[in-house]
Amino acid sequence: MLKRAAGLFMLMILVLAGSVLLSGCGGEQKDVNEVRLGFFPNLTHAAALVGLEKNLFQQELGAESTLKTHHFDAGPALMEALSAGEIDIAYVGPVPAITNYLRGAGVVILAGAYEGGGTLVAGGDAGIGSAADLAGKRVAIPQLGNTQDISLRHILQVNGLKDKLKGGTVEIIQVPPADTLTLMVQKQVDAALVPEPWGVLMEQKAGAKVLLNWKQVWRDGRYPTTVLAARKEFLERNPQLVEKVVKAHIKAVEAAKANPEEARMLVKRAFKNLVNKEIPDDVLAKALERGQVSTEIDGEVLREFAKLSYEAGYLKEEPNLEGLVNLQYLKAQQ
Numbered sequence: 001m002l003k004r005a006a007g008l009f010m011l012m013i014l015v016l017a018g019s020v021l022l023s024g025c026g027g028e029q030k031d032v033n034e035v036r037l038g039f040f041p042n043l044t045h046a047a048a049l050v051g052l053e054k055n056l057f058q059q060e061l062g063a064e065s066t067l068k069t070h071h072f073d074a075g076p077a078l079m080e081a082l083s084a085g086e087i088d089i090a091y092v093g094p095v096p097a098i099t100n101y102l103r104g105a106g107v108v109i110l111a112g113a114y115e116g117g118g119t120l121v122a123g124g125d126a127g128i129g130s131a132a133d134l135a136g137k138r139v140a141i142p143q144l145g146n147t148q149d150i151s152l153r154h155i156l157q158v159n160g161l162k163d164k165l166k167g168g169t170v171e172i173i174q175v176p177p178a179d180t181l182t183l184m185v186q187k188q189v190d191a192a193l194v195p196e197p198w199g200v201l202m203e204q205k206a207g208a209k210v211l212l213n214w215k216q217v218w219r220d221g222r223y224p225t226t227v228l229a230a231r232k233e234f235l236e237r238n239p240q241l242v243e244k245v246v247k248a249h250i251k252a253v254e255a256a257k258a259n260p261e262e263a264r265m266l267v268k269r270a271f272k273n274l275v276n277k278e279i280p281d282d283v284l285a286k287a288l289e290r291g292q293v294s295t296e297i298d299g300e301v302l303r304e305f306a307k308l309s310y311e312a313g314y315l316k317e318e319p320n321l322e323g324l325v326n327l328q329y330l331k332a333q334q
Contacts, residue, residue, distance in 0.1 A: 033065045035241055038078050038090035041071055041274040043196040043284075044117040044226045047293050048091040049270040050263050051252030060248040065241060071274055073176050074143035082107060088234040089245050093147030097229045098306050101324045102315055106232030108323075109297065110246055111330040113228050113253070116214035116221035117291030118148055119199030120155065122191040123184055124207035131211055132159045137190035138171045140180040147225050149174075150308045151217055152193045163312070184208060193217070195225065197279055197287035204283065214290040223301045225291065235326075246329040249295070256293045264288055295330060 037057065039048035051057055058067045070087055072078040075096030081087050083105040091113055101107045122128035128137060134156065141149040152172065153163065162168025175183060177198035183189045184206040191211065192202065202208035215221035228249050235242050256263040264284055271279050279287075299321075306319035 033241075034068060035061060035065065035089060035238075035245060036068045036070060036087040037245070038070045038072060038081060038087040038092070040073065040078070040091065040195075041271055042117075043267065043287050044093075044114045044291060045091045046256055046263065046267055046288070047113045047226070047228075047249060047252045049267050050256045050293075051248055053266040053270050054252070054255060056248040056251050056255075057245060060244040060251075061241065062244075065244075075146040076143050079105070079107070082229070082231050085231065085233075087231070088238075089228065089230045089242065091226050092229055094224050094227050094302055095147040095150045095305050095309060096145065097227055098302060098319070098321065098324065099145060099309055099314055101321070102306070102317075102319050107229050108232050108235055109227045109229045109302075109325045110242070111228045111249060111295045111327065112224045112226075112297040113249070113293065113295070114226035115224055115292050115294045115296070116217070117196050117225045118151055118193055118217050119196060119210060119214055119290060120152070120191065120193045120212040120217060121184075121199050121202050121208040122211050123187060123189070124209055125187075126190040128191055128211065131155050132161070134159070134170050134191060135161055136169045138173060138188075140173050140175045140183065140189045140192040140194070142174065142177055142180075142194065144172070144174045145309070145312075145314050147305075148193045148195065150305055150312065153312050154218060154304075154308055155193075155212065157308075166313075181206060196290050197283050199290065200283045200287045219301065221291070222298070224294075224297060227297065239329075243329050243332070247333050250330070250333050253293045253295050260288070263293075297325060297327065299325065 039045045061067055075093040078090055078092050079096040079100040082090050083100055097107055097109055141152055156162060156170055161170050164171045177194045180192045180194060181202055184202055230242055268279055268284055271277055302321055306321055309315050310319055
């Protein structure tokens, strides 16, 4: 009887030990052959749209790897998905990438993707002749804490203005660009800083006028509005997959530069497929002139973005961006 009891006891120990081992194995992340790519249906994400329409990412990944895509409306939402491990690599604005990095999220910027592409427009009868006239006005941006938001705060600072919540007179509201267009038609917003093609659409459909074009917003247009970033854990575990994605990204940028007409057609098709909106050729052509695809990254600009985010209250401590940028995969292809 004692022997039988002892045997049963040992069997229970072995079962429990096996369960623990299996549980540990299940929680351990292993190398994968799948890449989950996030992006926006915006012209500032033209490299992503061109690369996907030309199938460049899947071609580089090869038959042994799978590409899954997810599109978002704004940077903070995308970064939440990246931080949660729901996507692996993403096209995103530099400000959400910086903010999440400084909050402890494992994110690494791999390359630039787009410069400029943001336009400050005002309602035709809003009584706004320049950025200085934004005092007492309602200004829309796609989402609080995103790149357009921080760019707007820089413009306000230059013109001696402040956000209403910071003791100023300018009311900054977050509204998706498509809804901003509707609100401007209804005269419920006075101005907006939006990624293209929404600026052109607001000119045409809401009678808006351009206050600051993409080169006047900041630094003569030489600032990133989109970067290619990766989840740090994914990068460390799957460097070869990341290298392939960066290679495809470079090819997409080069293809868009070499053949702008083809790029315009591919972006138009992507918009139609993703958001079921047909962008007129004249709108698309004009919007594409308000920015440029680029793999460049300027560390000084990133530091300035971080400083403005800190001053806006989105960061609790003064920013230190050491470790945010890793250009080894970009440089390896150049």
